Amino acid sequence: MSVTLDPPIRVGAHTVAAVARTRVMPFATGGSVMFVAEKVPLAVIVLTDGDLAVFSIEGARLSKAEVDALSPGLMAQAMALGD
Numbered sequence: 001m002s003v004t005l006d007p008p009i010r011v012g013a014h015t016v017a018a019v020a021r022t023r024v025m026p027f028a029t030g031g032s033v034m035f036v037a038e039k040v041p042l043a044v045i046v047l048t049d050g051d052l053a054v055f056s057i058e059g060a061r062l063s064k065a066e067v068d069a070l071s072p073g074l075m076a077q078a079m080a081l082g083d
Contacts, residue, residue, distance in 0.1 A: 001022070001023045002021070002071075003019060003021050003070050003071035004019070004071070005017050006018040006020055014046060015047040015082060016044065018044055019041070019044070019054075019067075020039050020040060021039070021040045023038050023040075042057065043057065045078045047082050052079060054078065
């Protein structure tokens with residue numbers, strides 16, 4: 001399982017990116033190997049004129065600590081979206 005920042009989308013003065021959890025599950029059956037994957041959105045990052053806001057999928061604003069708890073260094077990646 002990994003938590004990553006999806007590529008950002010820029011709309012005017014706003015930069016928006018999703019934080020998603022991706023999981024790949026391999027398994028073998030009948031002499032074959034198969035994979036099942038899922039990607040689940042966890043949060044939305046909105047950067048406007050240097051101001052960063054992160055929201056859960058339910059709409060609650062997340063703190064820096066909550067964002068970094070999803071994946072260490074995620075907040076630094078989010079701040080770099082404006083560069």
